Amino acid sequence: MIPPTRDSLGTLLAHLREAGYRITTPRRLVLEILLDNPHGHCHYSLEMVAQELAARGIDLDVTTVYRILQWLKDAGVIAQTDLGEGHDVYSLAGLAPHHHLVCLHCHAIVEVEDTLFDPLRATLLERFHFQPRIEHFAVFGLCEVCAKQAPD
Ligand SMILES: [Zn+2]
Ligand SMILES: [Zn+2]
Missing domain, CATH: 3.30.1490.190 (Ferric-uptake regulator, C-terminal dimerisarion domain)
Structure with a gap:
């Protein structure tokens, strides 16, 4: 198991709101999935996030999910890295x-x-x-x- 994030969803959302970001429902859902860490994995590709949303019955197209991930990156919540796997992976910056x-x-x-x-x-x-x-x-x-x- 990976260590839990320092911030809970509530704390993170409060930080983001304080910084002046607007928290839409899709943004909250993507953040929720990254924090839930459903596969016990610290790296998520765009496809994995999109699949997890679909598995929860949330219908968001890949472009929207991509934009949300870029927004989270700009806000300093997640880091984007190329691990040489042919796609970038995203991970929470709050993890160790x-x-x-x-x-x-x-x-x-x-x-x-x-x-x-x-x-x-x-x-x-x-x-x-x-x-x-x-x-x-x-x-x-x-x-x-x-x-x-x-x-x-
Ligand atoms: Zn890593
Ligand atoms: Zn080798």
């Missing part, structure tokens, strides 16, 4: 922050802790006065097994 190492060869995905990126954050701030938003980051490369097998 983590990143992934993605093998380009066998497509194995390993989770790594957020603190690994602290030195990079510090360097970017010091040298470039840049505050990076490194959230749910995917680093592509070769895993140990594939690196050993690679002819080069």
Whole structure:
């Protein structure tokens, strides 16, 4: 099981309203699904969210679901990441922050802790006065097994 989000649906909705966002019924339903985490999975593709809505008898077309996910991303509620699976995945930013190492060869995905990126954050701030938003980051490369097998 993944750790629960820090914010309940009620708290999140209150934060969003405070920030001046309008909470429509479709927006609330999509957020509800991401928070419910019905498959015990922290990554959701657009299709998975759309399927879950359909399974609950909610009829929203994929374009609408996509726009809601983009809105949640802009509001900082979810992060969007390309894990090399051919589609982007969305995950709640309130979950324990983590990143992934993605093998380009066998497509194995390993989770790594957020603190690994602290030195990079510090360097970017010091040298470039840049505050990076490194959230749910995917680093592509070769895993140990594939690196050993690679002819080069
Ligand atoms: Zn992840
Ligand atoms: Zn590999």
